[in-house]
Amino acid sequence: MAHYVINGGHRLEGSVTISGAKNAAVAIIPAVILAGESCVVENLPQIEDVRILEQILQHMGANVEFTADGAMRVDPRRINTHTVTFDMVSRLRASYYLLGAMLGRYGHAEIALPGGCSIGQRPIDQHIKGMRALGANVVIERGIVKAHAEKLTGAEIYLDVVSVGATINIMLAAVGASGQTIISNAAKEPHVVDVANFLNMMGASVKGAGTDVIRIQGGRKLHGCTYAIIPDQIEAGTFMIAAAATRGDVVINNVIPTHLEAISAKLMESGAQVIEGDDGREFFIRVSSTGRPRAVNIKTLPYPGFPTDLQQPMMAYLSMAAGNSFIVENIFEDRFNHVAELQRMGANITLNARTAMIEGVEQLSGAPLFATDLRAGAALIVAALAAEGMSSVHNIEYVDRGYEYFEQKLRALGADIRRVE
Ligand code: UD1
DSSP: OOEEEEEOOOOOEEEEEOOBOHHHHHHHHHHHHHHSSOEEEESOOOOHHHHHHHHHHHHTTOEEEEOTTSOEEEEGGGOOOOEEOHHHHTTOGGGGHHHHHHHHHHSEEEEEOOOOOOSSOOOOHHHHHHHHHTTOEEEEETTEEEEEOSOOBOOEEEOSSOOHHHHHHHHHHHHTSBEEEEEESOOOOHHHHHHHHHHHHTTOEEEOBTBSEEEEEEOOOOOOOEEEOOBOHHHHHHHHHHHHHTTOEEEEESOOGGGGHHHHHHHHHTTOEEEEEEOSSSEEEEEEOOSOOBOOOEEBOSTTSBOGGGHHHHHHHHTTSBSEEEEEOOSOTTOOTTHHHHHHTTOEEEEETTEEEEEOOSOOBOOEEEOOSHHHHHHHHHHHHHSBSEEEEEOTHHHHTTOTTHHHHHHHTTOEEEEEO
16 A cells, blocks of 8 residues: 655645535536537546546446546446446545436436445435426335436425535436425535536536526537536635645646635634735645744534535644644534544544544644545645654545645645655
């Protein structure tokens, strides 16, 4: 198994370019099935989740190839199975999007329940509720979700919890339903909007994405298209936090600053400098910091609140703040697996249910560390970059799932990090 060896204490300085959004990519690639024609997806990150989806689609009979400039061309016309088995999906939580896409296109899908990061219970009841409302018969048998519909019909669906996955999955199925679907209490995350834009580019009618009511006029004839996905909000946020944690000065290119407002606000509150700019080609954000951060309080919330995916890197940063910070994790009840690792680096963190109290220490010290999920891995890397001395970060296959060329990008900023296979 590969691991990172990190010699901490180097300021990150320079510029880094953000890749395409993982969470948009893992929805848009399956959504190509709905087009029934070949689509080209540009600005895809080279990450493990994308490679797994490529393999799943190929296994299903789709033709998947990469163009010279790295875009993925997916031709779904030869798909010859509507079944996706556990060995294919076990490493990819977002495989549930195949359910909505296949149900919308073929009226039938059998998908093994997803794997992915273990950060809480992560039920999919809202996805299933939505598909049933559209007229599908959905059952779970021996770990496989089986959805079938002779005909899908638009419906009004109220989500009991704000769920990114359920919002997108219902959107996908609703595109294949006849008539209007209204999703209320929908998630407003940037990648929900990106998927809606992609569907519209294929000829669908999805209105209101980015607000909490989305209207889909289903049953339209769709066609192939070329689409470039948005920059990754979470990757950008991770580099912003790493810049501040190492008391560095980093220009983060290819970002959408409005997607990063919650992170910018909290970093500024902690004393870091955050400047937004436009170099005429793209937006950038520059994050710099010279001293020890001030303690700040964080509550994770659905967008536009502070994203749960950055809670863990933010905790690594606040471990070194002056004063006590409180972090309340409102989205996933068990997203604290990184705490024990940070404690081994000298962090002073007390957990009480969904709240972490972080008594900032002057300095973390390097240690052998074990990632338990994707963003925990990112948090440990941030901590190790800022800490004094050597750390090794193990289980980095989690990190490979979601960060493109992570160590290369960090090295280019001056980090002393190397991958040991
Ligand atoms: C997505 C993101 C993930 C991010 C999360 C929250 C992708 C591929 N992953 O995950 O990076 O951390 O949003 O921003 O986009 N819930 C239910 N029933 C459901 C669905 C969800 O109770 O049917 C609950 C979950 O347990 C959780 C909350 O709703 O407490 C939000 O989950 P959701 O937004 O669905 O997260 P994911 O789509 O899995």
